[in-house]
Amino acid sequence: MAEKMELNDIEVWDGNYAASQALRQAQVDVVSAYPITPSTPIVESYGAYVANGYVDGEFVMVESEHAAMSGCIGAAAAGGRVATATSSQGFMLMIEVLYQASGMRLPIVLTVVNRAVASPLNVRGDHGDMYAGRDSGWVQIDAFNAQEAYDLTLCAFKIGEDMDVRLPVMVHQDGFVTSHTAQNVKPLQDDVAYNFIGKYQPYEEMLDFTKAVTYGAQTEEDWHYEHKAKQHKALMDSRDVIDRVFAEYKELTGREYNRVEKYFMDDAEVAIVALGSAVETARYAAEELRAEGIKAGVVAPRCFRPFAFDGIREALENVKAVSALDRSCPMGAMGTLFNEVSAALYTNDKRPIISNYIYGLGGRDFSVAEAKRIFKEQKAHADAGHLTTPIQQFSGLRGPKLGFFETKRGN
Amino acid sequence: MAITSIKNLKEFSTANERFEGAHLLCPGCAHSMIVRELMNCTDDNLVIASNTGCLEVSTAVYPYTSWDTSWIHIGFENAATAASGAEAMYKARKRKGTLKDPDAPVKFVAFGGDGSTYDIGFQWLSGAVERGHDFTYICLDNENYANTGGQRSSASPIGANTTTAQAGRFSYGKKEKKKDMVAIMAAHGAPYVAQLAPNKWKIMAKGFQKALETEGPCFINTVSACTTEWKFDPKDTIHVTDLATDTLMFPIYEIIDGHELNILYRPKNIIPVEEYLASQGRYKHLFKPENKHVIERIQKDIDAKWEYLQRREEARV
DSSP, rough: OOOOOOOOOOOEEOHHHHHHHHHHTTTOOOEEEOTTTHHHHHHHHHHHHHHSSSSSSEEEEESSSHHHHHHHHHHTTTSOOOOEEOOHHHHHHHHHHHHHHHTTTTTOEEEEOOOOOSOOOOSSOSSHHHHHHTSSOHHHHHHHHSHHHHHHHHHHHHHHSSTOHHHHHHEEEOOOOOOOOOEEEEEOHHHHHHHHHHHOOOOOTTTTTTTEEESSOOOOOTTHHHHHHHHHHHHHHHHHHHHHHHHHHHHSSSSSOEEEEEOOOOOSEEEOOOOTHHHHHHHHHHHHHHHTOOEEEEEEEEEEEEHHHHHHHHHHOOOOOEEEEEEOOOOOSOOOHHHHHHHHHHTTTTTEEEEEEEEOOGGGGOOOOHHHHHHHHHHHHHHTTSSSSSSSEEEOOOOSOEEEESSSSSS | OOSSSSOOHHHHHHHOOOOOOOOOTTTTTSSSHHHHHHHHTTTEEEEEEEEHHHHHHHOOOOTTTSSEEEEOOOSSSSSHHHHHHHHHHHHHHHHOOOSSSSSSSSEEEEEEEIIIIIIIIIHHHHHHHHHOSOOOOOOEEOOOGGGTTOOOOOOOOOOOOTTTTHHHHTSSSOSOOOOOOOHHHHHHHHHHEEEEEETSSSHHHHHHHHHHHSSSSSEEEEOOOIIIIOOOOOGGGGHHHHHHHHTTTSSEEEEEEOOOOOOOOOSSSOOOOHHHHTTTTGGGGGSSSSHHHHHHHHHHHHHHHHHHHHHHHHHHH
């Protein structure tokens, strides 16, 4: 039996430590992992729990991230709770197996500390890795601070392991800004946290020999399509379970989570849509601009996947101008978040003016001043009744201003 | 039916059928003989992981499966890691008391072809063996990427004609020596490593049993004659394998704890390698006068290896 850890009502934890504590409290059966900056402290902390008897599961330190996720798959198919952590290049190396995990419907939890993807090599935070996972069939939940990294990692187990879901879940947090910034975090006591998640329920497990199971079969054009469609449906249907788990978590802790997080959106005229720690920066900026008379608001997809197409549409239908912020280089297209948000808005009669900002690549700081400037630009679009800038711009970039695509409406 | 001893082939081959006859492997493929023998040589529960390859694509095409046991395939390279993960889960659940039948003996086995073992999955295998998981890895070595049509692998021998190291007017086929995987795995300090062949089925079954019974990571390289890419008549699989073991192209031996080498089969009459080479279309070009030196080289390498194995066995180091 693993020893319990006495926790204070308020602990000072960074995002990495918060995530590691959630893994410990979940009493994961197998952690199969490979360290990489900036998520390394998650597995180091976990190693300390193992060494000191706070965990009685297996801790398998493998030789690469591809192997880390491969080990997670083998372990999960053997019928127990499984988790790991990674970032950036490690995430990229894992990608092949991420698809296998979701295709086999294995509820693995992966804590992703977002980091830029080389080349050039960069250890700082951006969302290049998170975006690379978007078609992998995982639930992708985004934490904006250390408290959320803790809360949402606990929720991730409950969501993924739900018998109506049985899908792997990623919990994202921003590299360094969240992972290495110590904040006040209110943890649950061990029993409370474990009971919230509940005991792992094995399903079609390889260690029950009363029934043979085959994992990872081949399907060609006769069945592959049906399997993938079913997987997509499972991910879509996970929305209800996510809502239910968030409601239960609120009941337990008072902390509220929604698939679309809205801030000052009741009467907002201009809005920013963003992911990650930038959400908090944008919220702070919105609050300050409210004092200046600009009705600014912030919308944040708490779930990057399944994407809340309807929730985003509903949240933004009454604004005049909105900018979707992407912390990943779009490489020859509009940013992913811009595309997702635009698509949602296009299906509505009311379509706000929308633009796209790329920002914060490779850990470039995203400041309150920058967020305020973007809000003010939205205000200028709103007042003019059309875009006054190119549709896609780069915020905080040195050198000549970059902008792409002009609007064909409103002029 | 329980296997308590390996008496005769007929009895052995009808025992404990957990690898079903229905599969899509080529007629004459040695893979199924090796896999069936592994599964027949134990009564313990089996968790089997397979790398992508001929065996995997031929035995688990939805909605069918040939595996009447727990079986998993993830990717080309990671069966050893899948087995590692499952074995770790077994240990964790046994400790925590969450197994359905905690007393039932379980063995973890991974299968890979030479493509996934010698090449693309080399790192995953090395990692799993270094970590000391209690599992047995069996390489079905047919010396080429047979599943994708006969490309070279680092297990392909010198002189073999493969689609990516072709014999032609300016080439005698593969130029490089076969990687010595058995030595590499022994150098990991694995407690049991062996090279076995399905024509010597009693020796093979005993080797499999030894590996399964040995705690820790065991590695077995099995010779799997490939009718399609070696180019011989499907009825000749065992004949070709006999030539492989009796020319010493594939010596049968084991290495215990990384150093104790035992030769498990000594041919009464060692056959010159020409006979083995002549039995397969992939070596046809070597019988042209300009390629005579390649055959000489192959024979020289075989002789040197046999000498080395005998001296290692004698030296007990």
